[in-house]
Amino acid sequence: MNSQLEFFDRLQDQLDSQKPFVAYSKPENNSRVKAFLQKEMMSYSTNDLKDSGFVFAPFQPEKPAYLIPYDHSDLIECEFDGSNYENGESRSVESANSETQKTSHEKLVKDAILEIEKGSFEKVVLSRSEAVQAGALKPLNIFQTILSKYATAMVYIWFHPETGIWMGATPETLVESHRTNFKTMALAGTQLYKEGHSVNWGTKEIEEQEFVTSYIYTALQEMDGIYQVKASEPYTKRAGNILHICTDITGKLKSARDIGELVKALHPTPAVCGLPKESALRFILDNENYDRQYYSGFLGELNIKNEVKRSGNRRNQENQQFAAISTKTHLFVNLRCMKIDSGIANIFVGGGITKDSKPEDEWQETVNKSQTMKTVLVK
Numbered sequence: 012m013n014s015q016l017e018f019f020d021r022l023q024d025q026l027d028s029q030k031p032f033v034a035y036s037k038p039e040n041n042s043r044v045k046a047f048l049q050k051e052m053m054s055y056s057t058n059d060l061k062d063s064g065f066v067f068a069p070f071q072p073e074k075p076a077y078l079i080p081y082d083h084s085d086l087i088e089c090e091f092d093g094s095n096y097e098n099g100e101s102r103s104v105e106s107a108n109s110e111t112q113k114t115s116h117e118k119l120v121k122d123a124i125l126e127i128e129k130g131s132f133e134k135v136v137l138s139r140s141e142a143v144q145a146g147a148l149k150p151l152n153i154f155q156t157i158l159s160k161y162a163t164a165m166v167y168i169w170f171h172p173e174t175g176i177w178m179g180a181t182p183e184t185l186v187e188s189h190r191t192n193f194k195t196m197a198l199a200g201t202q203l204y205k206e207g208h209s210v211n212w213g214t215k216e217i218e219e220q221e222f223v224t225s226y227i228y229t230a231l232q233e234m235d236g237i238y239q240v241k242a243s244e245p246y247t248k249r250a251g252n253i254l255h256i257c258t259d260i261t262g263k264l265k266s267a268r269d270i271g272e273l274v275k276a277l278h279p280t281p282a283v284c285g286l287p288k289e290s291a292l293r294f295i296l297d298n299e300n301y302d303r304q305y306y307s308g309f310l311g312e313l314n315i316k317n318e319v320k321r322s323g324n325r326r327n328q329e330n331q332q333f334a335a336i337s338t339k340t341h342l343f344v345n346l347r348c349m350k351i352d353s354g355i356a357n358i359f360v361g362g363g364i365t366k367d368s369k370p371e372d373e374w375q376e377t378v379n380k381s382q383t384m385k386t387v388l389v390k
C-alpha cells in the first residue's frame with residue numbers, strides 16, 4: 012500500500028513519461044484506489060478478452076480494445092482521503108453554444124422518432140459531446156475531485172498515448188464475473204434526484220427499461236453455454252444527481268474463459284445503443300454526426316487472478332487449488348465520462364429514445380447528465 016502522495020506522484024510520473032496507466036476506485040470499496048502502470052511504451056490490445064489486465068474498449072464493437080496487461084504493469088494502490096476536496100453542491104461550467112446544440116439534438120431526436128414510427132427500430136440511444144473549458148485544472152486533480160464526489164460509482168482516469176486522457180464516474184456494470192458466476196444489469200430510465208421527494212416513474216421510463224431487461228434476459232437465455240439466468244425486481248438506483256431504474260441479472264457460464272462471448276453478446280446493450288441492435292447502431296453511426304470513441308464502450312478489470320489464502324487443511328486441497336487459479340472480471344459501461352485534451356474537457360452524454368420521447372425533455376436529460384462531469388471542473 013502506498014501513501015496517497017506517493018500514489019499520485021507515481022501517476023504523474025507515468026503521465027509525464029507518456030506511458031499508459033489507469034487508476035480507479037470501484038463502488039464496493041470506494042476509498043481504495045488501485046492503478047495499473049504499464050512498464051513500457053508498447054501498445055497492447057485484446058480481441059477475444061482472454062487476456063489479463065485492464066481493458067478500455069470503444070463503442071463500436073469491431074474496433075480494437077486497448078489493454079494494460081497485468082504481466083507488464085506495476086500494480087499500486089492507496090487509501091484515498093477525500094476530505095480536503097470541495098464537496099456538496101457546486102457550481103458548474105457551461106459551454107458557449109448551447110442553443111445551437113439544443114436545436115441539433117432535438118432535431119436528431121425528432122428524426123429518430125420518425126424512424127421508430129416507420130418501424131425501423133423500437134429504441135435508439137442518442138448522444139452528443141460538449142466541449143467545456145477545464146482551464147488550468149490538472150487531470151489528476153480533477154480525478155481526485157471525482158473520487159471525493161462520487162463514492163458509489165466506478166471512478167477512473169485512463170491514459171494511453173493513442174486514446175488521450177479519459178475519466179468518468181459510471182454507475183453501470185456491463186459484466187461482473189467470478190469463476191463461472193456472472194452478473195449484469197439493465198439500467199435505463201432517468202430522472203433528476205431531488206432530496207426529500209418520493210420517486211415515481213412514468214410509463215415511458217418503465218417501458219424503456221423493460222425493453223432493456225427483456226432484451227438482455229432473452230439474449231442470455233438463448234446463448235449456448237449460459238445457464239440459470241435470473242432477473243431481480245426493478246429498483247431505483249442513484250448516480251450522483253441522477254436516478255435510474257435498474258434490474259440485476261445473474262447467471263452461470265459453462266467456463267470462466269467464456270467471458271469474451273458473453274461480452275460480445277451484450278455490448279453494446281440497448282442501454283447505450285438500441286433495439287434491435289443492428290438497425291439502432293446504423294442510425295447512430297449515420298446520424299449522430301460525431302465519433303463516440305470510448306464513450307458508451309466499456310472498461311475494467313479483465314481476468315484478474317484472485318488472491319486466495321490457503322489453509323493447511325489437507326482434505327480441501329483440490330478445492331483450494333481450483334480457488335487459487337480463479338479469476339475475476341469487472342467491466343463497466345463508459346458513461347458520465349469526458350476526454351481531456353489541452354485544457355478542454357469533451358463531455359459525452361446521451362439518452363434512450365422511444366416513440367413516447369419528447370425532444371425537449373431528451374435534451375434536458377443530456378443537460379442533467381452532463382452535470383456529473385461539469386461540477387468537477389470548477390475550482
Ligand SMILES: C=C(O[C@@H]1C=C(C(=O)O)C=C[C@H]1O)C(=O)O
Nearest residue numbers: 198199200201282360361362363
Ligand atoms: C446513455 C447514457 O446513459 C444510459 C441511458 C439511460 C437512459 O436513457 O435513461 C440511463 C442510463 C444509461 O444506461 C449516458 O449517461 O450518456
